[in-house]
Amino acid sequence: MDTVAAACSIDYPVDSYRVIVSDDGNDQGLRCKVLTLKKLGHANLFYHAREKSAAVERNPKANNINSALQWIQKQTSCPRKAEWFAVLDCDMIPDSEFLQVLLSHATKDDRIAMAVPPQKYYNYPVNDPLYQSMNLQDALDDPARATFGGTWCGGSGFLARRSAIDAIGGIPNSTLTEDILCGLMLNGKGWRIAYVDRPLQWGLAPDSIDAHIAQRRRWAVGNLQNAKILKFCWSRELGKISPLQRLAGFSYCFVPNVRYIVQPIGFLLMPWAILSRSASMDYETLWYLLFWTFVGQVLYFCKVRVQMEVASAHTLLQREFGQYWLRNIVWPSIIIELLPEALGNIRQRFFLPFVSSGSIKSVLAERDPQIRVPLARRLWTVVLGRKYLPNTIMLINAVVAFIVLLRADMDRYRTSDESALIIFLGSSLSPILTWECQLSFLIPILYAICPPTVPQRREMMELDSQGIWRVRDEYKREPTDQWAVLEEVQAYLGLIWSGIALWLIRYHPTRM
Numbered sequence: 001m002d003t004v005a006a007a008c009s010i011d012y013p014v015d016s017y018r019v020i021v022s023d024d025g026n027d028q029g030l031r032c033k034v035l036t037l038k039k040l041g042h043a044n045l046f047y048h049a050r051e052k053s054a055a056v057e058r059n060p061k062a063n064n065i066n067s068a069l070q071w072i073q074k075q076t077s078c079p080r081k082a083e084w085f086a087v088l089d090c091d092m093i094p095d096s097e098f099l100q101v102l103l104s105h106a107t108k109d110d111r112i113a114m115a116v117p118p119q120k121y122y123n124y125p126v127n128d129p130l131y132q133s134m135n136l137q138d139a140l141d142d143p144a145r146a147t148f149g150g151t152w153c154g155g156s157g158f159l160a161r162r163s164a165i166d167a168i169g170g171i172p173n174s175t176l177t178e179d180i181l182c183g184l185m186l187n188g189k190g191w192r193i194a195y196v197d198r199p200l201q202w203g204l205a206p207d208s209i210d211a212h213i214a215q216r217r218r219w220a221v222g223n224l225q226n227a228k229i230l231k232f233c234w235s236r237e238l239g240k241i242s243p244l245q246r247l248a249g250f251s252y253c254f255v256p257n258v259r260y261i262v263q264p265i266g267f268l269l270m271p272w273a274i275l276s277r278s279a280s281m282d283y284e285t286l287w288y289l290l291f292w293t294f295v296g297q298v299l300y301f302c303k304v305r306v307q308m309e310v311a312s313a314h315t316l317l318q319r320e321f322g323q324y325w326l327r328n329i330v331w332p333s334i335i336i337e338l339l340p341e342a343l344g345n346i347r348q349r350f351f352l353p354f355v356s357s358g359s360i361k362s363v364l365a366e367r368d369p370q371i372r373v374p375l376a377r378r379l380w381t382v383v384l385g386r387k388y389l390p391n392t393i394m395l396i397n398a399v400v401a402f403i404v405l406l407r408a409d410m411d412r413y414r415t416s417d418e419s420a421l422i423i424f425l426g427s428s429l430s431p432i433l434t435w436e437c438q439l440s441f442l443i444p445i446l447y448a449i450c451p452p453t454v455p456q457r458r459e460m461m462e463l464d465s466q467g468i469w470r471v472r473d474e475y476k477r478e479p480t481d482q483w484a485v486l487e488e489v490q491a492y493l494g495l496i497w498s499g500i501a502l503w504l505i506r507y508h509p510t511r512m
Contacts, residue, residue: 113164125452131322177222188238208362227253271401
């Protein structure tokens with residue numbers, strides 16, 4: 001109800017906007033709370049619960065929004081058609097100037113369909129060990145997309161023109177990520193989306209590793225669904241999209257899916273491919289490979305240094321190295337989504353429903369020291385739990401591959417006249433194998449051993465002068481401490497080892 005109370009207290013003429021609590025669960029307790037608040041002087045507050053069919057819905061959230069929009073038009077007590085509407089997730093608390101700021105941007109042009117602010121969260125754990133942060137998207141990605149009209153619809157906090165949404169048939173409900181698809185479809189009809197670079201809403205990030213995985217899996221599968229619906233942004237439905245918007249949309253559809261598919265396969269097979277070679281690399285080939293590996297590492301850190309103007313090095317390094325384990329876990333869902341429709345039984349068996357991350361109750365309760373489960377159970381879950389098994393298999397593969405490669409190199413060194421550097425740096429100890437990236441597979445295990453403690457929601461909030469619960473300023477920043485560097489070690493290991501390997505092979509190529 002904090003979101004409802006904050007929405008009713010927005011600094012905007014009360015007779016010029018309505019607050020609709022669109023309840024997808026038909027919760028009578030919530031209905032009573034809404035009606036009680038309405039009687040306390042909020043005449044512009046309404047409650048709506050849609051009639052749901054027995055069929056399994058691909059995206060209940062989209063259907064709920066569409067139902068609320070249709071319901072508004074039928075209300076005799078609200079005869080005026082809403083030219084604009086805003087959507088807030090139930091955990092998002094809007095600032096008092098929410099509508100004023102968004103409308104000031106949205107009304108600058110008749111072809112603006114949406115005004116979209118960043119989504120901000122106030123319950124990140126210290127050092128963000130799972131990389132849940134969305135701040136890089138707010139600081140880097142969204143402003144970059146806004147320069148050529150490629151702004152995404154973020155899913156919560158957006159303000160939309162009703163006629164534009166009607167033009168695309170309502171909020172799309174055929175995908176798990178209706179927000180992104182909605183934005184691309186609007187661009188395809190010639191509508192613009194304005195990015196408002198100002199924090200106007202504060203909500204809750206997933207509060208457990210289970211909820212985090214569920215959210216990112218939903219985003220990844222939804223991404224692939226959008227790609228198939230839009231034919232990787234080459235659909236005729238996107239007839240009015242600009243070349244840059246199409247290129248950005250194609251990149252959104254293509255690049256993440258390639259990463260989810262190719263990266264686990266590469267980590268799984270590359271060490272064994274090197275083991276299967278009949279001979280070591282020659283000196284010149286190895287030198288060039290190590291040289292360009294080192295150059296790639298240096299360029300990556302140069303990019304990080306430039307981007308540190310708008311984000312912390314900790315967050316930037318986590319973005320690159322903190323995702324490998326998660327891709328291992330999400331990878332099977334991507335493969336299932338790629339299966340042809342003819343294999344409907346298999347697809348149906350592994351059907352991924354739309355479940356909001358806030359509704360997922362973790363069996364580990366790992367961020368609450370009062371109720372978190374014992375260490376043994378946490379470890380059992382993140383190592384042998386069904387959803388975690390792909391990552392465990394990848395971790396075992398990395399360990400076994402390293403040991404087998406190292407033993408093979410030692411045997412080759414004892415039985416040949418080749419240089420030790422040529423043997424080891426071309427195989428088991430090669431920077432090309434990016435062992436430092438595979439250290440990421442340990443993140444769920446380390447997280448289970450030392451889970452972060454996050455304060456209770458009320459402890460992170462305070463009452464304002466109107467009696468509305470607001471986020472305290474100290475929780476509007478991502479918390480870090482002196483231990484943050486431990487989560488960055490793997491990134492520095494890659495740079496340091498590639499430099500040492502290049503120096504060794506350049507100046508000490510002979511047998512050691």
